[in-house]
Amino acid sequence: MTPIRxxxxxxxxxxxxxxxxxxxxxxxxLYQDLGARSGIADVVEELLYLIVDDDRINRQFRGLDxxxxxxxxxxxxxxxxxxxxxxxGRAMRPLHAEMAxxxxxxxxxxxxxVLAMERNGxxxxxxxxxxxxxxxxxxEVRNL
Amino acid sequence: MTAxxxxxxxxxLLLSTAGQASPGSRxxxxxxxxxxxxxxxxxxxxxxxxxxxxxxxEWGGTLALSRLExxxxxxxxxxxxxxxxNRLELSIGRQTLDLDSLVFALxxxxxxxxxxxxxxxxxxxxxxxxxxxxxxxxxxxxxxxxKRNRTFLVPEAIGARDDQGTDVxxxxxxxxxxxxxxxxxxxxxxxxxxxxxxxxxxxxxxDRNNDHELMAEASVGVFLNRHxxxxxxxxxxxxxxxxxxxxxxxxxxxxxVPDRRLAVTAAWVDLGDxxxxxxxxxxxxxxxxxx
Numbered sequence: 001m002t003p004i005r006x007x008x009x010x011x012x013x014x015x016x017x018x019x020x021x022x023x024x025x026x027x028x029x030l031y032q033d034l035g036a037r038s039g040i041a042d043v044v045e046e047l048l049y050l051i052v053d054d055d056r057i058n059r060q061f062r063g064l065d066x067x068x069x070x071x072x073x074x075x076x077x078x079x080x081x082x083x084x085x086x087x088x089g090r091a092m093r094p095l096h097a098e099m100a101x102x103x104x105x106x107x108x109x110x111x112x113x114v115l116a117m118e119r120n121g122x123x124x125x126x127x128x129x130x131x132x133x134x135x136x137x138x139x140e141v142r143n144l
Numbered sequence: 145m146t147a148x149x150x151x152x153x154x155x156x157l158l159l160s161t162a163g164q165a166s167p168g169s170r171x172x173x174x175x176x177x178x179x180x181x182x183x184x185x186x187x188x189x190x191x192x193x194x195x196x197x198x199x200x201x202e203w204g205g206t207l208a209l210s211r212l213e214x215x216x217x218x219x220x221x222x223x224x225x226x227x228x229x230n231r232l233e234l235s236i237g238r239q240t241l242d243l244d245s246l247v248f249a250l251x252x253x254x255x256x257x258x259x260x261x262x263x264x265x266x267x268x269x270x271x272x273x274x275x276x277x278x279x280x281x282x283x284x285x286x287x288x289x290x291k292r293n294r295t296f297l298v299p300e301a302i303g304a305r306d307d308q309g310t311d312v313x314x315x316x317x318x319x320x321x322x323x324x325x326x327x328x329x330x331x332x333x334x335x336x337x338x339x340x341x342x343x344x345x346x347x348x349x350x351d352r353n354n355d356h357e358l359m360a361e362a363s364v365g366v367f368l369n370r371h372x373x374x375x376x377x378x379x380x381x382x383x384x385x386x387x388x389x390x391x392x393x394x395x396x397x398x399x400x401v402p403d404r405r406l407a408v409t410a411a412w413v414d415l416g417d418x419x420x421x422x423x424x425x426x427x428x429x430x431x432x433x434x435x
Binding site (some may be wrong): 131 | 169170171199200201202275278279316322325326327328368369370424431
């Protein structure tokens with residue numbers, strides 16, 4: 001037996017062990033790029049201020065429990081971004097079904113989210129990656 | 145140039161009195177800019193997007209002044225559009241082509257004393273289905289452009305059959321979020337039925353072909369951020385006149401949208417041969433105000 005063999009064996013074992021790692025770490029780069037949960041919470045807080053000032057949509061949010069809304073939306077964005085959160089609020093479709101949200105209102109909210117991210121220094125590319133995941137919710141929010 | 149001055153006056157007025165009211169709720173630059181035909185799109189190609197920023201409960205519109213200077217010609221366009229609820233766009237445009245270096249040849253060869261070609265365009269565009277941002281299959285619109293020559297002497301002399309014509313087009317536009325280096329990508333495809341010579345400035349129909357033909361047009365743009373869009377356009381064209389070969393159009397554009405109210409577009413344009421003068425390339429600048 002030449003001295004090389006044990007090393008080869010160890011190498012093979014190491015490589016195959018690597019392949020057998022039970023779960024790959026989830027891709028949370030977007031979550032990290034958004035500044036983790038606290039970064040997302042800051043964006044949602046800014047978004048709430050913008051909504052209150054926006055006459056196109058603030059009536060839809062009247063009478064809302066602000067603290068609970070902030071927590072739910074932060075969890076939802078965190079989860080969408082691949083972060084370690086679980087959205088525990090109501091499902092999107094029943095939640096919005098009776099609000100009869102128009103395109104005008106949906107656009108206004110998207111605009112405010114972009115502005116909220118800008119004001120928190122989120123880079124353009126990171127904003128776009130979050131929006132790419134969020135637009136999947138469009139039919140549920142608009143109840144289409 | 146009355147139309148040009150009128151639009152300029154309104155445009156200045158709008159800019160100076162710009163109130164706090166926003167022109168509409170659609171996101172920045174999602175109304176495109178104003179094409180040389182007056183419809184919303186890029187510079188040369190109409191997109192499925194409707195002009196301005198009106199969303200489904202709003203109305204709005206645009207005013208635009210554009211100038212294109214190629215090696216031997218200059219084209220001025222004054223245009224206005226109205227958008228009802230992001231469903232229907234109505235537009236008007238007036239094009240004035242200064243013949244510059246062609247004037248002498250026209251007088252020598254045809255005995256024509258004409259230094260300008262003018263054309264009016266009335267357009268309508270109906271959004272059939274979808275939203276450019278939110279629908280997986282994008283936004284689809286059907287449009288028409290009715291074009292009428294105000295000076296037919298030159299087009300007639302070189303073989304154009306009619307002084308008016310109507311283009312019908314179907315457009316699809318889709319924005320893909322974070323598609324190129326995390327930047328948003330805007331794709332557009334248009335199919336146009338037309339018998340216009342050089343977009344209609346040289347009349348409609350000719351000896352080689354006198355029928356509507358289907359032409360393909362396309363644009364690709366990348367949003368560097370929400371204020372800057374850079375892109376490329378291609379517009380296929382008919383070739384109806386034996387007298388003057390006609391080529392497809394290309395342009396490379398950069399649009400700056402500092403605010404919903406204002407858009408400034410600059411482009412490098414390749415128009416090919418026009419009325420016998422070859423390789424017409426040049427610069428294009430357009431200013432658009434939304435209300």
